[in-house]
Amino acid sequence: MEKTSDVLTKKQILVATEETLRRFGIAKTSVTDVAKVLGVSHGSIYRHFNSKAELLEGVTEKWLIEKIIAPLSEVYLDSSLTGAALLKRYIQTLVELKHYYARDDEEMFQMYTRVTEQRADFIEQHIDHIVKQLADIITREGITSDQPAQLARTLFHATARFHHPAHAYEWKNPKIDQEFSDVWALLEHGIS
Amino acid sequence: MEKTSDVLTKKQILVATEETLRRFGIAKTSVTDVAKVLGVSHGSIYRHFNSKAELLEGVTEKWLIEKIIAPLSEVYLDSSLTGAALLKRYIQTLVELKHYYARDDEEMFQMYTRVTEQRADFIEQHIDHIVKQLADIITREGITSDQPAQLARTLFHATARFHHPAHAYEWKNPKIDQEFSDVWALLEHGIS
Numbered sequence: 001m002e003k004t005s006d007v008l009t010k011k012q013i014l015v016a017t018e019e020t021l022r023r024f025g026i027a028k029t030s031v032t033d034v035a036k037v038l039g040v041s042h043g044s045i046y047r048h049f050n051s052k053a054e055l056l057e058g059v060t061e062k063w064l065i066e067k068i069i070a071p072l073s074e075v076y077l078d079s080s081l082t083g084a085a086l087l088k089r090y091i092q093t094l095v096e097l098k099h100y101y102a103r104d105d106e107e108m109f110q111m112y113t114r115v116t117e118q119r120a121d122f123i124e125q126h127i128d129h130i131v132k133q134l135a136d137i138i139t140r141e142g143i144t145s146d147q148p149a150q151l152a153r154t155l156f157h158a159t160a161r162f163h164h165p166a167h168a169y170e171w172k173n174p175k176i177d178q179e180f181s182d183v184w185a186l187l188e189h190g191i192s
Numbered sequence: 193m194e195k196t197s198d199v200l201t202k203k204q205i206l207v208a209t210e211e212t213l214r215r216f217g218i219a220k221t222s223v224t225d226v227a228k229v230l231g232v233s234h235g236s237i238y239r240h241f242n243s244k245a246e247l248l249e250g251v252t253e254k255w256l257i258e259k260i261i262a263p264l265s266e267v268y269l270d271s272s273l274t275g276a277a278l279l280k281r282y283i284q285t286l287v288e289l290k291h292y293y294a295r296d297d298e299e300m301f302q303m304y305t306r307v308t309e310q311r312a313d314f315i316e317q318h319i320d321h322i323v324k325q326l327a328d329i330i331t332r333e334g335i336t337s338d339q340p341a342q343l344a345r346t347l348f349h350a351t352a353r354f355h356h357p358a359h360a361y362e363w364k365n366p367k368i369d370q371e372f373s374d375v376w377a378l379l380e381h382g383i384s
Contacts, residue, residue, distance in 0.1 A: 084383060084384070087383075117361070120361060120362070143383060143384070144383070144384070150374060151378070151383070153371075153374075154371070154374040154375055154378050155378070155383075157353050157371055157374070157375050158350045158351075158353075158375045158378060158379070159350075160352060160353035160359070161349050161350075161352035161353070161356070164353070164358070164359070166356070166358030166359065167352070167356070167358070169309070169312060170312075179345075179346070179349055182342060182345075182346040182349070183346055183349050183350045186343070186346050186347070186350060186379055186382075187350070187378055187379065187382065187383060188382055188383050188384070189382045190378075190379065190380055190381045190382030191276060191279075191335060191336070191343070191347075191379060191380050192276070192335070192336070192380070
């Protein structure tokens with residue numbers, strides 16, 4: 001066993017994988033490339049991740065936590081807004097973050113899109129986290145006392161076009177912000 | 193010029209293309225394969241369609257008209273339902289048709305998904321047709337007098353998760369029907 005691998009952490013591997021992905025792209029990155037960046041054998045990587053797919057999932061999880069969950073949690077804890085306005089700000093922040101990264105961090109967004117397509121179960125945990133925070137806001141702000149968890153999930157589903165990565169091609173349309181506002185107004189007030 | 197090509201119609205070519213797609217799959221179907229089925233040279237096909245991509249678009253258009261637009265138009269003309277109930281039935285029919293074909297006509301649905309990804313402008317015309325019928329229902333039924341076209345498009349966007357082909361992987365979940373009902377109820381009555 002090499003000495004280096006003893007102290008190699010999952011986090012170091014994920015940082016090196018992200019660096020490699022940005023340099024070579026998703027298709028051309030191999031486990032061996034990541035090992036080279038770290039100056040270890042590919043066996044040292046396989047001790048932590050069984051495949052390239054697992055590496056991509058690890059990088060996606062790290063990316064989602066740092067880029068999406070962390071700023072959303074700030075909104076969740078923000079005491080300057082209340083009621084439905086806080087709920088809207090939370091979902092609007094989710095939407096704006098997704099649109100920003102789809103445009104300005106294409107490599108990482110493409111990786112996240114790919115993991116979403118192939119590992120629905122993995123992404124489900126990320127969604128559960130968001131739905132849980134939405135449900136907490138609904139309860140805390142007294143928006144409804146009737147099934148906050150269901151309302152939270154329904155709001156997430158009704159706004160999918162604006163945050164699900166499969167719709168990224170529609171986010172380039174300059175009308176997209178107005179369309180989100182229209183959907184939100186309808187969700188808040190209903191048809192009639 | 194061959195004799196056969198003189199009488200060869202676009203429709204005959206599309207029927208033969210569909211047959212070929214079902215037999216060989218999208219990836220393996222070539223313009224030459226379609227020509228063979230019709231007993232003509234591939235030049236006869238190119239007189240009507242410039243590429244395999246255009247053939248796929250033609251088949252998708254025919255499929256959308258026959259399988260989605262035709263049954264939706266029946267709901268649009270149905271006088272047994274009124275008001276918001278008719279609006280719900282229309283969108284629910286769209287959702288049910290998409291779920292049905294995603295499951296029971298995989299080859300054609302995959303083709304439609306691919307054209308949606310690659311030719312947003314082409315699919316936009318199909319969406320415009322649906323939004324127009326929704327707006328007509330909204331006006332005719334007196335659901336709102338305030339911007340029926342915008343309400344129609346907003347309803348379409350808020351239900352995208354249930355009819356946009358990129359979400360087909362989520363339609364296998366047995367909760368999907370309940371989730372659509374939840375979204376519809378929220379759209380009808382609003383959060384508060």
